[in-house]
Amino acid sequence: MPVRLSRMERREKTRQDLLTAAETCFVTRGFHATSVDEVAERAGYTKGAVYSNFASKEDLFFGVYQRRIDHVLTDVVPGLRQAGAARAFDSLATGTIQRRDSDDGWLAVFFEFWAHVLRHPELRARFAESHIRFLEPLTDGVRQLAAERGRSLPSDVTPLQVALAWNAMEVGLGLERLTQPQDVDVELARRMCWLLLDAVIGAALPAASSDGKQKSRSTR
Numbered sequence: 001m002p003v004r005l006s007r008m009e010r011r012e013k014t015r016q017d018l019l020t021a022a023e024t025c026f027v028t029r030g031f032h033a034t035s036v037d038e039v040a041e042r043a044g045y046t047k048g049a050v051y052s053n054f055a056s057k058e059d060l061f062f063g064v065y066q067r068r069i070d071h072v073l074t075d076v077v078p079g080l081r082q083a084g085a086a087r088a089f090d091s092l093a094t095g096t097i098q099r100r101d102s103d104d105g106w107l108a109v110f111f112e113f114w115a116h117v118l119r120h121p122e123l124r125a126r127f128a129e130s131h132i133r134f135l136e137p138l139t140d141g142v143r144q145l146a147a148e149r150g151r152s153l154p155s156d157v158t159p160l161q162v163a164l165a166w167n168a169m170e171v172g173l174g175l176e177r178l179t180q181p182q183d184v185d186v187e188l189a190r191r192m193c194w195l196l197l198d199a200v201i202g203a204a205l206p207a208a209s210s211d212g213k214q215k216s217r218s219t220r
Contacts, residue, residue: 018040018050018053019060020043022039022064025042026064027105030109032112034057036057068106073137080092081141089145090194092193103174107175107178132160140159143159157200165196170189173192
């Protein structure tokens, strides 16, 4: 016998169905080419159902982006934290390259929406808020990596600024990979990741051995 959902549960199911349909449309067709009617049809709802849950197509995209961030924070970040900062950064740097087929559509529409935000100042604060939330684990990772290496960040740079620079490089590599996949591979992503982090944080300090002498300590 089918489970009868409460009104709140039905509303949440409708919202999630619409987000799933919207993500599929955005990834396959792009932000501007996707219409609200198309999202409604794919989800099996009316156009009115879309606008009862989302104020605009931009609001719908923000919903998709927030859900993807929630997935990363809930399902990905805990495992990366447990692995340690060095392995986490290595995994993040190479993960997008390794998932190129499944992530290309999202990267393309994300860049498209980013450009759309730049042309619509009223969207910038909301986009920045979401983006900072996405960067929070990276910022924590910078602090953790410095602590693991027994280092302190330079006084003229903050953990958030390091995370912003690191992510900007990764986003840039992702953009280049969309048109030059033969030149942007896993090894390049890993190399550039550590060039930046090693330059800012420094290599791990040597650990003292049992006889009091210094020995090198590997970080990855």
